[in-house]
Amino acid sequence: MHDCFHLFQIGLVTFFLSSILDNLTSTIVMVSLLRKLVPPSDYRKLLGGVVVIAANAGGAWTPIGDVTTTMLWIHGQITTLKIIQGLFIPSVVSLAVPLALMSFTSEANGLPEKSTGLVSAEQMAPRGKLVLGVGVGALVFVPAFKALTGLPPYMGMLLGLGILWILTDAIHYGEPERQTLKVPQALSRIDTQGILFFLGILLSVGSLESAGILRQLANYLDANIPNADLIASAIGVASAIVDNVPLVAATMGMYDLNSFPQDSDFWQLVAFCAGTGGSMLIIGSAAGVAFMGMEKVDFFWYFKKVSGFALAGYAAGILCFLATQGLNLSFPTSLAEIPFISGS
16 A cells, blocks of 8 residues: 555656646656666556656646647647646546556555665755746746736746846856856757757648648548547547657647637647647657656556556546536636736
8 A cells, every 4th residue: 555655646746747847857857766766676667657647647737738738828729727727637537547547556566675765865956946946937937928928938938048047147156166057058958859850840740731731631530530529539549659749730730720719628638638648658758758768668568567557547538528528617717816827
């Protein structure tokens, strides 16, 4: 029972961390933490699988938690309040179901004896808590910035970067040995290849949209799959094999806001399915690929030990979403009283 508690503890921490950061960053942080706290074992791998599922589920219900939800938010398909209201409960369900099922497995009850004692905590870099707090605050502020100013979200992100830059320069002024803790040093390690990858995807999808191919594909899907919920669900299944960014970009090119207006059930379900569907295979999400590289987990181990639980959570989340929309249930509407959320 105590071992199962670790499953839920790791799952919940990753879930909420991913909603503020993003699923890839959250996975790297949590797997690194597991490597310090739990010795190599199948149990640690299973906890890593929980991290992947939780990171993808947590990223689906906020506009800054996943690349695909951010894309939909920037282009106006979803707004902050509605995505939180509509997807919080299904996202929780898509995590709770796999955790509940995993708790009955033998691996979940196989915590190694050596892991009962925690390793000594490492010291955070000087004034690290201040920088961490300001950084996370800047990320959370981006939706508020967009709502208050009407400017594009990247302007809010650059504003946060500028504040961090000034802060790190100020607190490490006159300390040459701590130059590595400043923003310019961090920017030198930016993932340029990843940026160019996403740029290439969006350019390719844009060319297909200009050529009218995506519109033809949309007409074909409408003629053969008349139910929009099935189309969104199929996108999620496909995202387990193909990267979810081109899938969502293609969907945005296929269907405009005239076909499905802002905050319609279709766009919310696309955000949920594209985010959580990638958990079904280890290659289906950036979080899974990061976990595979860090823990040297192979495709078939994940397929045998985790994929079934992820599929159950995915299906349960979709059913929960359809049920809540049918019953007109959502996250507590008191959130609407928060000015910067309701206007975004």
